Amino acid sequence: MMYVRPVGDDDVDALIQLFSGAGDRLNGMSSIRPEYEFVAPRVARARKAWTDAGALPAENDYFLVLVDGETERIVGTSTIYSMIGLSEPFFSYRVGTQVAASRELGVYRKTRTLYLSNDYTGVAEVASLFLHRDYIGSGNGRLISLSRMLFMAQHPDRFPERVMAEMRGFQNEDGSSPFWEGLGRHFFTLPFPEADRLSATGNKVFIAELMPRHPIYVPLLPEAAQEAIGKVHPNTEPARRLLESEGFRWQGYVDIFDGGASLDARIGDLRAVHESALEVVTEGINLPDDDPLLIATTGVDSFRCVVLPRYRIDEGRLEIDADTMRTLGVQGGETVRVTPLRPGRTVL
CATH class of the missing domain: 2.40.40.20 (Barwin-like endoglucanases)
Structure with a gap:
């Protein structure tokens, strides 16, 4: 029987083994890394969250693992961050519209724009959904994903009103990100994997220092970058469909690195909760x-x-x-x- 439980102190080696065998499936998944220096501190933070009183505001990491009951092998993960953006800014791009019009010239033009935003500050986040390739299918993804919603339903005092989910953005077959190559690389001069790694390890100061504060006019971006806005990685499509079937919606926010859609919802409106x-x-x-x-x-x-x-x-x-x-x-x-x-x- 497959079951979900909180991560334990003794799970570090098993998680490293699980993530190390993932290869390029981790590209663009900033909340999962295979290095001991990343896994061990995260497990320690999660253990504190699971044993803490859980009073808000707090940035607790309720890290969950999926276990094959026949072998007691850890084969998947997911998490709920109780709040984001409190100790360090949480950045997104908000897709907007700017209108230019002239009656005299008979011109009316709407232009898509990207605004750097911290609008998700203080909301919860579901993240770190990962399955060993041998366990993809058979409802395992649904179990590990929806278990988070039952936990939120049972413990509403540990979470704010809203929750969001960053979807991994579209990548080319070689692992490059069209959105990053068309936009972010011009300001960071870093390859996409390196920028993603820095963000994952908590080094977000460089984002605030280097990201442009003025609106980005989408038509000025390469066509491939424009098409990647709000688009998700093919491996992430099932997770997006599942979340949308539960009540998550895209409200026009995208990841600043790969342009992937950020979905959100009121926790109480989620199907599995209500x-x-x-x-x-x-x-x-x-x-x-x-x-x-x-x-x-x-x-x-x-x-x-x-x-x-x-x-x-x-x-x-x-x-x-x-x-x-x-x-x-x-x-x-x-x-x-x-x-x-x-x-x-x-x-x-």
């Missing part, structure tokens, strides 16, 4: 198949989340099998939070 409910569990046998549920425990550091394909609702209690109860670490009579795994399915 359709979730608390249920009391009891052990059952000979359970029927039904529309799968996502089921999670209600603790913080004891958080566990799995997909539940077989269950029964009987006299106001949710009957689940003994293996699921052991994986979740719950006993009969305890409360769990559940939500339909997919939109448009049965709501408890």
Whole structure:
């Protein structure tokens, strides 16, 4: 059984191994790096978040891992940052419109522009979604992604009203970024991977010092850079579709490095959040198949989340099998939070 849990102190080596085998799949994913110098401090920060009281404002990193229960191998990751942009500025480009008009000349022209913005300051962020290539598919991405929403639903005091997600931007087959080559490189004189690495390691001061403060007129950019605005990497398309099916929307913000879309939503409006409910569990046998549920425990550091394909609702209690109860670490009579795994399915 696949399950999601908080990252542990002993997971550093397993995470390094997971990320080291990813190759170019990590290109443009600034929140994931395979180096010990990046992984170990991040795990330490995450452990503090999982054991902290969680009072806002705080930039907690609720780092989650996906585990194959048969082997106890870590095969995926995701995270929720409780707030962003508090200790260091969080930059985005906001796609805008500038209008020039002259009645005398009969001219009316709308021009797309890019404005450097800190509009996402103080919102939560979901990030670091990654799966080992052998575990892509079979609903694993949905499990590790939506588990974050059940945690936010259960612990609203730990998060602000809104949440965003940066989507990895489009890249050419050689790993280069058309948006970076057409815009960022002119101000940073750095190759895209190096700028992305500096951002990932927290060295964001150079952004504030070197980025232009005036609007960027999109028509002045190379055509390839223009086309990359709001476009995501092919490997990221499934993640974007999943988030949009849950209520995330593109509001015209893009990443300053690769131009990838930044999606956002009110946490309370997310489908998996507002359709979730608390249920009391009891052990059952000979359970029927039904529309799968996502089921999670209600603790913080004891958080566990799995997909539940077989269950029964009987006299106001949710009957689940003994293996699921052991994986979740719950006993009969305890409360769990559940939500339909997919939109448009049965709501408890």
